[in-house]
Every structure is written in structure tokens, then in C-alpha cells.
Amino acid sequence: MGTLKKKLEARTTDFDHWASRRRYGADGPNNLRLWVLACMDERLPIDEALGIHVDTPVGGGDAHCFRNAGGIVTDDAIRSAMLTCNFFGTKEIVIVQHTQCGMLSANAADLEQAFRDKGIDTDNLNLDPTLPEQKLEKGAFAKWIGMMDDVDETCIKTVDTFKNHPLIPDDVIVSGWIWEVETRRLRPPTQDQEKRARTDTTAKQFGVSKQPPRWA
Ligand SMILES: [Zn+2]
Numbered sequence: 001m002g003t004l005k006k007k008l009e010a011r012t013t014d015f016d017h018w019a020s021r022r023r024y025g026a027d028g029p030n031n032l033r034l035w036v037l038a039c040m041d042e043r044l045p046i047d048e049a050l051g052i053h054v055d056t057p058v059g060g061g062d063a064h065c066f067r068n069a070g071g072i073v074t075d076d077a078i079r080s081a082m083l084t085c086n087f088f089g090t091k092e093i094v095i096v097q098h099t100q101c102g103m104l105s106a107n108a109a110d111l112e113q114a115f116r117d118k119g120i121d122t123d124n125l126n127l128d129p130t131l132p133e134q135k136l137e138k139g140a141f142a143k144w145i146g147m148m149d150d151v152d153e154t155c156i157k158t159v160d161t162f163k164n165h166p167l168i169p170d171d172v173i174v175s176g177w178i179w180e181v182e183t184r185r186l187r188p189p190t191q192d193q194e195k196r197a198r199t200d201t202t203a204k205q206f207g208v209s210k211q212p213p214r215w216a
Helices: 005-018 021-027 048-049 075-089 108-115 141-145 151-163
Strands: 036-037 065-067 092-099 173-180 185-187
Touching: 005 021, 036 048, 036 075, 048 092, 048 173, 065 075, 092 151, 108 141, 151 173
Parallel strands: 036 065, 036 092, 092 173
Antiparallel strands: 173 185
8 A cells, every 4th residue: 555655746746747737738638638619608518518527626627628609610719629639639629519509599691780780890800900810801791700500510510620620630539519408418419300309409490591601
């Protein structure tokens, strides 16, 4: 049986490594070598949904987690995944989107119009003032908002986009999941209507017409 001295030495060494992980590059990965992309919705509890500890201190850092409206592909999602998968030792990407998503609840064209009504020229915006080189083409603002027609379809396409992106290494495992807000249950994305029963998964269910297409 080891002495307490030895255990404490190991514990303090482990802690030092944990605290300075980012100095070790790919040799200082998070606990599960995992990057999570998820919707920002307050009804999507990442820890509960995935059975991991992302944002509670008890886990000590299971994953890097990126949340945005929808849990969709954006340039910043790609940027973050690129960093963690290439330089911080991450080997797996898990994408979580959810039923009842706010990104189903309105048409992006109407949202754009709301800004235009306020006198904002959505064709000439400096989206990121720290990176004025990054520009949207004229007419792309509504598409940029990224509202969805169908969350299951979006989730499947999001997985494919990360799998096929040149900045994400080929050996990174990518999977996508749907959190059912109504049932507090995780399931794979599907087009089987029976499996989607009793949940709101499409913009149509919100009375919203077809979105400006994000995937051409
Ligand atoms: Zn959402």
C-alpha cells in the first residue's frame, strides 16, 4: 500500500499538469480529448445530455465546449475546432442540437427586415470590427443568421461539414445528436417521423416559411 506522502506527491504533480495544460500542446489535452459544439439554449444541459462534466468543476475539464445559436457551423466554430483538434490533442467532435430550438422559430428574411426597418444596412456591415477583412457578400446577411428548417437535417449536415473540412484532421471522430427538450432525452438525428413524434423539430411546426438556404 502506498504512503499518503506518495499519493499527495502524485496528486500535486497531476494538478500542476492540469493547471498548465495549454503549455503542453497536444500532450495536454482535456480529459476526454473532446470538442463539443452545442446550441446556446438554456434548456440544453450539456453535462446531463452527454454524461460528461464540461461546465461543472467536479469533472476537472472533460471537454472544450463551443456554444452558439443553433450549434451550427460558423467560421468561429471552425476556428475553435481547428485549434483544439490540431494543437490541443482533441480527437473527437460531438455536436448537440435540440428540439424546440429558437433557430426554428422565425424566418431569417424577417429577422433581416427587422434590422432594415431600424435603418441598418445589412449589406454593408463590419461583422467583426477586429477583422474587417472578413466580409459578407451583398445579400448574404439572412443566410449568415443561420436559421434552420429542420433540426435533424441541420445536425446531419453539420456533422458532414466538420468531417469534410480541410482544417479538421481526417482521424477525428465526428458525431451529431439531438436533445429532446420535451422528453429530456438524447437521440441520433433522424428523418423517421415516428421517432420525432411529440417533439418540435421543424420551422414549419412554428408556422415559419422556408429559410434562405444555408447549404446550396
Ligand atoms: Zn437552440
